[in-house]
Amino acid sequence: MQFAYLFTKYICLVFLGTKMLWNILTVLSLALFLVHSLDPAFNDDVMGLIVFKAGFTDPKSKLASWTEDDPSPCNWVGINCYPQSNRVSEILLDNFSLSGHIGRSLLRLQFLKVLSLSKNNFTGNINPILSQIPSLMVIDLSHNTLTGSIPDEFFQQCTSLQSVSFANNNLTGQIPQSLTSCSTLQRVNFSSNRLSGPLPSALWSLTSLQNLDVSDNLLEGEIPKAIEGLYSLRAINLHKNKFTGWLPENIGNCVQLKSIDLSDNLLSGGLPESMRRLGFCTNLELRSNLFNGEIPDWIAEMKSLKVLDLSANNLSGRIPTSMGDVSLLKELNLSNNYFVGSLPRSLMKCSDLVILDIGNNFLTGNLPSWTFELGVESISLFGNRFTGHIDYPSISMGASYRSLQVLDLSSNALSGEIPAAIWNISSLQVLNISSNFLSGTIPEAVGKLNATRILDVSHNQLTGSIPNEIGSAVSLRELKLRENHLSGTIPADIANCSALSSLDLSHNNLTGPIPPEIAKLAILEVVDFSFNQFSGSLPKELTNLSHLATFNVSHNHLKGELPVGGFFNTISPSSVVGNPSLCGSVLNHSCPAVHPKPLVLNPNSSDPNHASVTLLGHKRIMLSISSLIAIGAAVFIGLGVVVVSILNLHVRSSMALSAATFTLSGGDDFSHSHGTEANLGKLVMFSGDADFVVGTQALLNKDNELGRGGFGSVYKTELGDGRSVAIKKLNITSLIKSQEDFEREMKSLGSIRHENLVALEGYYWTPSLQLLINEYVSGGSLYKLLHEESSKRSLSWQQRFNIILDTAKGLAYLHQLNIIHYNMKSTNVLIDDGSASTKVGDFALARLLPVLDRYILSSKIQSALGYMAPEFACQTVKITEKCDVYGFGILILEVVTGKRPVEYMEDDVIVLCDMVRGALEEGRIEEYIDGRLQGNFPVEEAIPVVKLGLICASQVPSNRPDMEEVIKILELIRCPSESQEEIE
Structure with missing residues (x-):
């Protein structure tokens, strides 16, 4: 069609050459174009998308509207077009549950600007051909299961690419150097993959780069100092990698930076002074590194900071009073460092503060009362050396604490009673005041904590009983009252706390029986009632607790038989020790049989009630028959024991003969077995000699025993070539896999060689005896x-x-x-x-x-x-x-x-x-x-x-x-x- 059009135009120009004919030709040209655009056979967008769809699976039929009969794809689901030309501009198929491969047919979409396929199940490698779409500006393939490395050629031909995201895939290898040739790039997100190697220093030559996220990878090395010249950078996220070294000295030159996250790396040194120039920075997260030194006073010059997280480092000194001048702060986390002194009162000026975490430092002095006047949602001052009482007027009189959701004052030296107002904070979700010197009782008001998930008052000096009102705290998941001086019984109303998964009442003076209502707490995982004065028997209903992982009632006065079934079939003896009257197979202490008193009948009785005499006589006959049956059963069982004993002696004799007579020969071939496989077992040596100097009968001699473990006993012996080996006799024969699986595992483990691992030299197999032959380590x-x-x-x-x-x-x-x-x-x-x-x-x-x-x-x-x-x-x-x-x-x-x-x-x-x-x-x-x-x-x-x-x-x-x-x-x-x- 195009050839016909050009030929006609040429003839007209040559032979007619008039303005009228030129106008006619223009109209003809437009008509031909319209015909061309309306013909599906010539519509590249339709064809490209249909072929693209054919390459993957659409399990939810979300792309049912995509049909080759349509003259235009502009009304298809997930497709946007330019209104003037009706050419496809955007493909937006996020979270469509699509799977398969991303093919090259998208090259036909010459005007495509945005390709977003995130949150699907696309597999395979990244197709480098996608970067050749000339108008492509945004490509998002995040949250798929793509594998392989990022192809170097992907970035070699990009001309207009501004944003690329391959986040949350399974990509490996290094970040390609060619990335630095995409001068138009503004946003790069390669987070949550398994990329390794260093960060390319030339990355900072991308003068348009605004956002860089390579977090949660395996990247290493130092942060290139060339970052100092990247004035356009607004956000950098290197969280959770293996970066080392100091921060670039002039990182403050990136004056547009608003968000910095370098957490969970191995960075060291102090905070470079140039950071004081980062006046637009709102988020500074440097937690879990090796930073040292003090927080500088110039931190106040970063006035836009809303989130400051310096936790889990080696920072020391005092917290500067200038911190209070960072008035926009919402989250401050300085926990797990070495800060000393007191908490500066100037923080009261941070009126927007929501989260305050200064836990696990060396702060001293009285607990700062003003912290309860901040109106924050979370206060964590645990693991310091604060003293004094908690009962401040700001708690009992003010209302600023009523938004408080987390209060953690644990592991300090606080004393006095717990203020009554704390039990009235209905918004509290976590209350941890454990490991202090608090006294008094747990009041009935504890029931008002109906939003609290974790209540921990353990390791204090609380007295009194556990109030019945605890059952009103229906949101409790963890209740920890251990190591106090509590007395009384466990209230049955605790069964109302249906969300409980952990219940620790150990090391108190609680008495009475363990209530069967505990069995109603269906999702209980951890129970510790040890070191109390509980008595009575364990409720049989406890076997219904299907999620139980730990149940400790040691050191009480419980008696009777352990429940049988569920968790209690595998309970550790240490969990029930210290209850002399408890019995059961787990304790190797059988319960005494309970026999009914014998019925003694007088056949000469002259009871005037004839009916009664007749009934008694009937019982006597039945008792005689039962006795006969019992005697017969006892004789039968006795004979059975004798027969089984004889057979057992015969089997042991055969096994001893087999163990004493199996022959072992050497060899070097990893894949070949040695010895016989019929009655004598199968020996495989991965290298060296298999002749044992001491002879086969002395292999498992108790005099040569080196030790015992959960999986078996270990014996030392020597091979014919002079090497000593350690032979492990496995004691898991009844649980072990088949011979085929056992040998497969042995060969896999036998191939492992490392200077810091004990080498497996070989193995021996019979259905009733398995030996592992290990390298002998002398020390x-x-x-x-x-x-x-x-x-x-x-x-x-x-x-x-x-x-x-x-x-x-x-x-x-x-x-x-x-x-x-x-x-x-x-x-x-x-x-x-x-x-x-x-x-x-x-x-x-x-x-x-x-x-x-x-x-x-x-x-x-x-x-x-x-x-x-x-x-x-x-x-x-x-x-x-x-x-x-x-x-x-x-x-x-x-x-x-x-x-x-x-x-x-x-x-x-x-x-x-x-x-x-x-x-x-x-x-x-x-x-x-x-x-x-x-x-x-x-x-x-x-x-x-x-x-x-x-x-x-x-x-x-x-x-x-x-x-x-x-x-x-x-x-x-x-x-x-x-x-x-x-x-x-």
Whole structure:
């Protein structure tokens, strides 16, 4: 058609050349164009979109209006067009549940300006062809499941691209250097992926860049100093990466910056003075880094600040009074630092303040009364050294506190009674005044807290009883009253608190029976009634609590049989210890049989009531028949026991003969088995000799036993080539997977080689006996070195630091392979005397279980008490690598203090993690460093290591770092002058 038009035009011009003919030709041209635009065969937009739709799945039929019969797509769902030309300008298909791949057919849409496909299920790689759409300004592929790296060629041809978002996908690799060639870019969002490597320094050459978000990735290195010249930058978010070093000195040159989020990195140093020029900045978030020094007075010059978060750093000194001049502040978080002195009263000038968190510092003086006059929603002053009473006129007389939702004054030294007005704050959702010296009673007004989710008054000196009105606090999820002097009974009305998931009344003087109404709290997960004076039997209805993860009634006066069923079938004996009259299989204490008194009948009775005599005679006959049946059953059972015993002796004899006669031969081939597979079992050695010097009968000799754990016993022996190996005899035969699955796991674990992991050398299989043949580590376990008198030796600080670092490297390598240890504790950390290295052993043995049931798993690793992450107690929380991080955190504290994770005293239980945290809050942590070091340790290393241990042992999994981050932090903590020292 175009050729015909041009040819006609040419003829007319040549032969006619008149103005009239030219006008006619123009009209003809317009008609031809209209015909062209109305013909679907020539409409590129329709064709491009139909082909695009064919490449993915539309499960909800949201694009049903897209049909190839339409002459124009402008009325289709998710399509916008330019009104003049009817060409497609925008494709907006966010949250349409689409899946599949993004094809190249969109290239036909030559006037497309916006392509937004976020919150769908698109997969595959990012198609670099999309950047070749000449008019494209905005592309949003966020919240999909795209994989692979960001293609370098994507940004090589962009001419008008202003905004690009690939956030919340599964992208890997580095940020491409070609990104810096898109001079028109204003907004870049690559957050929540798995991108790694450094931030390209040339990124700051994008002079139009206004918003940069690469948060929640694996990026590392320093923040390029070239940021100083990026005057257009308004928001930068590098949150949750691995950036190190100091902030660029002249970051204040980015005078347009309004939002800065550099939290959860490894940044250090102080706040650069140039930041005082950031007068437009409203959000400054630097939490969870290694910043040090004081908050400078010039912070007041950042007058636009609304959010200031400097929490979880190493900042110290006093909180400057100039902070009150930042009058627009809404959120102030300075928690988990080393601030001293008092809280400046000048903060009262911050009339817009909503959240005030200064917790876990070293602030002193009386509790500042003016904090209750601010009208804030959240006050957190926990973990300081505040003294005095809470009962101020501002609470009892004023109304400014009535918007208060969170009040946390825990872990201070407050005294006196809890003011009555606090119980009247109906808006309170969290009230935590635990770990103080508060006295008095819990009043009936507690029932007015009908919006409160968490009530914690534990670790105080409260007396009296628990009022019945507690049942009116219907929103309660956690009720913690432990370690007070409460008396009386548990009110039955507590059953009205149907939202309760955690109930802790331990260490009080409560009496009476445990009410069966407790069983109505259907979502209860944690119950602790230990160390009280409860009596009576445990209600059978408790077995209906299907979410129960912890139930502790130890050290009371309970009696009778433990409930049978549900959680109580796997309850730990330690949870019921100290109740001498309790019985049940869990306690290895069978309940006494209850026999009815025998019925004695006199056959010569002359009872005048003939009917009565007849009835008694009938009972006597029935009793005789029952006795005969019982006697017969007893004889039958006795014979059965004899037969089973004979068969059992025969089986044991056969097994002993088999174990004594299996032959083992050597080999080097990983994939080949050795020995026989019929009656003698199957041996596989991954390398080296398989001839045992001591002979097969002595392999499991008790004299060679090294130790016992939840998964089996370990024996030492020697191979024919002179190497010593440790043989682990598994005791989970009844739970173990099939031979095929067992061997697959063994070969997978056998392929793992790392200097800080105990190598698996081979295995032996029969249906009734499984042996793991491990590398022998000569120095024994870390537990023995720290705690057993027979092998105690004084470990230097440098030795301890290297043990912690080596263990971290071993765990990190496992996590790179997506392997969870599950049983991280000091008995599974071995010290090699020869190489002076540390090796982690017994990893991933839980994978041998057919189903990873956390209750079965807990029973197998009960010796890990104190190391086990809270997730093991909650069926609904996923077990991840962060469970290992928790155990590693406890191990850090164990190595530094030389104390066991849990110490049982005569009338108390000391939990290491809680003890160290309390010592750190009180500024006495140096007193808890292992006395065998006798002060020979660098404080500047020891305290950060302790803090790292506490962070790793956080109750919340997401707050724990991953092991790669732990290694980097440890390497930063190590003093340079000592980093090259060798273990003595």
